[in-house]
Amino acid sequence: MVTIADVxxxxxxAPSTVFYVVTGKRPISAETRVRVRDSIVELGxxxxxxxxxxxLDPPDVMALVLxxxxxxxxxxxxxxxxxxxxxREHELDLxxxxxxxxxxxLRRAAGSDRVGxxxxxxxxxxxxxxRLLGEVGRSAVLIGQSGAGNGVTCVDLDxxxxxxxxxxxxxxxxxxxxxxxNAPAAGHSSGVARRTLAGFTAAxxxxxxxxxxxxxxxxxxxxxxxxxxxxxxxxxVVHDDSAAEQVPRDIAxxxxxxxxxxxxxxxxTSVQLSESDLGRRAVDLLVAxxxxxxxxxxxxVPPHLVQRESCSLPGRRxxxxxxxxxxxxxxxx
Amino acid sequence: MVTIADVxxxxxxAPSTVFYVVTGKRPISAETRVRVRDSIVELGxxxxxxxxxxxLDPPDVMALVLxxxxxxxxxxxxxxxxxxxxxREHELDLxxxxxxxxxxxLRRAAGSDRVGxxxxxxxxxxxxxxRLLGEVGRSAVLIGQSGAGNGVTCVDLDxxxxxxxxxxxxxxxxxxxxxxxNAPAAGHSSGVARRTLAGFTAAxxxxxxxxxxxxxxxxxxxxxxxxxxxxxxxxxVVHDDSAAEQVPRDIAxxxxxxxxxxxxxxxxTSVQLSESDLGRRAVDLLVAxxxxxxxxxxxxVPPHLVQRESCSLPGRRxxxxxxxxxxxxxxxx
DNA sequence: GGGCTGTGTCGAAGCGCTTCGATTTGACCG
DNA sequence: CGGTCAAATCGAAGCGCTTCGACACAGCCC
Numbered sequence: 001m002v003t004i005a006d007v008x009x010x011x012x013x014a015p016s017t018v019f020y021v022v023t024g025k026r027p028i029s030a031e032t033r034v035r036v037r038d039s040i041v042e043l044g045x046x047x048x049x050x051x052x053x054x055x056l057d058p059p060d061v062m063a064l065v066l067x068x069x070x071x072x073x074x075x076x077x078x079x080x081x082x083x084x085x086x087x088r089e090h091e092l093d094l095x096x097x098x099x100x101x102x103x104x105x106l107r108r109a110a111g112s113d114r115v116g117x118x119x120x121x122x123x124x125x126x127x128x129x130x131r132l133l134g135e136v137g138r139s140a141v142l143i144g145q146s147g148a149g150n151g152v153t154c155v156d157l158d159x160x161x162x163x164x165x166x167x168x169x170x171x172x173x174x175x176x177x178x179x180x181x182n183a184p185a186a187g188h189s190s191g192v193a194r195r196t197l198a199g200f201t202a203a204x205x206x207x208x209x210x211x212x213x214x215x216x217x218x219x220x221x222x223x224x225x226x227x228x229x230x231x232x233x234x235x236x237v238v239h240d241d242s243a244a245e246q247v248p249r250d251i252a253x254x255x256x257x258x259x260x261x262x263x264x265x266x267x268x269t270s271v272q273l274s275e276s277d278l279g280r281r282a283v284d285l286l287v288a289x290x291x292x293x294x295x296x297x298x299x300x301v302p303p304h305l306v307q308r309e310s311c312s313l314p315g316r317r318x319x320x321x322x323x324x325x326x327x328x329x330x331x332x333x
Numbered sequence: 334m335v336t337i338a339d340v341x342x343x344x345x346x347a348p349s350t351v352f353y354v355v356t357g358k359r360p361i362s363a364e365t366r367v368r369v370r371d372s373i374v375e376l377g378x379x380x381x382x383x384x385x386x387x388x389l390d391p392p393d394v395m396a397l398v399l400x401x402x403x404x405x406x407x408x409x410x411x412x413x414x415x416x417x418x419x420x421r422e423h424e425l426d427l428x429x430x431x432x433x434x435x436x437x438x439l440r441r442a443a444g445s446d447r448v449g450x451x452x453x454x455x456x457x458x459x460x461x462x463x464r465l466l467g468e469v470g471r472s473a474v475l476i477g478q479s480g481a482g483n484g485v486t487c488v489d490l491d492x493x494x495x496x497x498x499x500x501x502x503x504x505x506x507x508x509x510x511x512x513x514x515n516a517p518a519a520g521h522s523s524g525v526a527r528r529t530l531a532g533f534t535a536a537x538x539x540x541x542x543x544x545x546x547x548x549x550x551x552x553x554x555x556x557x558x559x560x561x562x563x564x565x566x567x568x569x570v571v572h573d574d575s576a577a578e579q580v581p582r583d584i585a586x587x588x589x590x591x592x593x594x595x596x597x598x599x600x601x602t603s604v605q606l607s608e609s610d611l612g613r614r615a616v617d618l619l620v621a622x623x624x625x626x627x628x629x630x631x632x633x634v635p636p637h638l639v640q641r642e643s644c645s646l647p648g649r650r651x652x653x654x655x656x657x658x659x660x661x662x663x664x665x666x
Numbered sequence: 667g668g669g670c671t672g673t674g675t676c677g678a679a680g681c682g683c684t685t686c687g688a689t690t691t692g693a694c695c696g
Numbered sequence: 697c698g699g700t701c702a703a704a705t706c707g708a709a710g711c712g713c714t715t716c717g718a719c720a721c722a723g724c725c726c
């Protein structure tokens with residue numbers, strides 16, 4: 001192993017001088033600096049992990065810890081893409097730590113001095129993984145909310161705001177009775193369904209409109225069931241638009257969707273929760289955290305409203321929807 | 334600053350014991366371990382980054398070298414996803430080396446003993462990167478063909494077979510005059526266009542049918558132009574189906590497309606070139622190469638034919654196509 | 667020339683991590 | 697009960713990094 005003392009001997013200076021060259025903590029003349037740098041390269045000295053104040057060998061990798069089991073790959077792929085792009089802007093490569101079963105892979109990644117910080121995608125194992133990272137003192141940001149309040153820096157999509165935004169938009173248009181087909185509250189997305197519903201309900205109350213929510217898993221034809229049971233409903237909020245095709249044309253529709261950067265456009269007015277924004281924000285938070293900042297414990301990425309012609313004043317939708325199907329509306333940002 | 338000695342004092346053990354708890358280099362009883370961990374948490378001790386558990390680690394990371402500029406992100410994302418999944422099956426994490434400008438990032442990754450091998454996505458810089466990897470003696474597989482014949486192990490989608498497969502399928506159905514709207518031959522995909530055309534032309538000759546090819550970039554309405562100039566054409570091969578919407582309904586259509594694992598289905602009979610297969614094959618090749626095998630210099634991943642009702646006997650398509658739009662045909666694998 | 671100041675480098679003390687032989691502990695056995 | 701052994705833990709020496717006061721030297725002012 002090459003030490004700072006070896007470099008010092010080779011360069012004919014004191015060990016502390018090498019130290020100051022590497023860290024930049026004291027000014028060193030250009031001549032000496034060059035000589036020391038040459039010796040470092042020639043001997044192949046690798047400063048240990050703590051010794052990285054100077055840009056001599058900064059951490060150049062960000063790790064993303066994610067399961068590959070039990071995830072929806074296209075969604076994860078979009079998130080990974082945006083994270084890779086954002087990491088690149090910080091001149092960081094991205095290590096995908098995909099070990100599903102054990103912690104060994106993560107432990108090894110955590111031991112690498114190349115890795116400057118960890119993004120952890122929320123999952124059943126996330127808590128355990130965050131604990132390990134905490135124990136070895138690595139910066140970590142959780143993409144999700146399960147760790148909020150435990151000293152973990154979290155970032156997530158603001159489903160609550162999305163639910164509220166839908167209601168606000170429809171209420172602004174004059175709808176007084178709004179139905180909501182929520183996401184299935186099963187397993188992992190249960191938090192999503194709960195938070196969206198909370199936003200929907202609170203906004204309906206605030207705006208003084210009638211909000212009727214229905215979990216999608218409860219019935220075979222939830223749309224029909226909801227509209228039959230509540231004939232006063234003139235507008236629907238749907239959680240992802242796959243089921244919205246069945247909605248009668250005289251009902252206004254707002255879809256809560258992932259963003260469209262991936263190319264799948266929707267014919268509906270949508271409240272989009274951008275995985276791309278989420279990834280970017282997560283990277284920014286991690287970079288800040290690793291740099292010594294103390295970011296807020298929970299950051300929520302707000303939704304974007306994309307207006308198309310799938311909703312209008314109550315009872316007036318029919319005329320416009322057919323053009324909307326092929327109109328290809330424009331984004332708002 | 335909290336030190337290992339503080340933790341030791343707090344937990345009532347020797348500093349070295351704390352050290353062994355943190356690193357796992359010697360066995361520590363569960364009782365002591367818990368006590369030390371509690372002290373670590375309570376005092377907020379942050380072990381320095383160099384403190385890792387194992388020294389003699391086998392390589393556990395595969396690197397993927399790819400540009401993020403000038404690429405079509407969704408396509409790359411699908412490829413990365415399949416590579417990550419395939420790598421996981423070999424118990425490898427995936428390092429995305431996305432440095433666009435300089436070689437420093439790649440050089441650092443190549444210097445890490447964690448990284449067992451490199452996949453290089455073809456691009457303008459790929460040659461330079463492969464040369465560097467060759468110089469430092471690292472295993473590498475090129476996804477693309479630009480290095481074929483230079484001692485580089487290459488793997489690519491078989492566009493030539495895809496072009497031929499389209500002709501064969503249409504000829505089998507009785508079409509005698511087949512048009513081809515090729516991909517734009519600009520920049521990077523020029524090789525793709527050239528190879529697809531070569532397959533198309535060779536198959537047309539072999540089958541004794543009239544093949545009429547047109548580069549898409551040459552005209553504003555290439556479909557119309559082709560059909561007007563060649564009224565005998567009864568079937569079209571299109572390179573990705575975005576332009577195929579304009580094709581008259583009495584013309585059969587086969588689309589050459591990426592695979593549909595990502596969820597975007599096409600209404601057309603398609604010859605699919607699966608990025609997922611490509612990624613998986615690339616990983617397998619790299620693992621084999623790193624393990625000492627000598628794989629073939631060029632591996633081509635064959636296309637899959639997915640039959641839908643967008644082509645039939647000449648002149649008979651109209652009746653079926655409208656159902657095909659909503660039928661959601663089935664895969665063949 | 668003598669004092670002053672600022673820069674660049676040194677050297678030794680100090681700190682925290684790391685290692686390894688020594689020591690303790692407790693289980694097991696005759 | 698004493699002996700044996702392995703596991704668990706300790707303690708001190710060692711290593712490499714880190715800090716800080718000291719020192720050398722040049723330039724500058726008087």
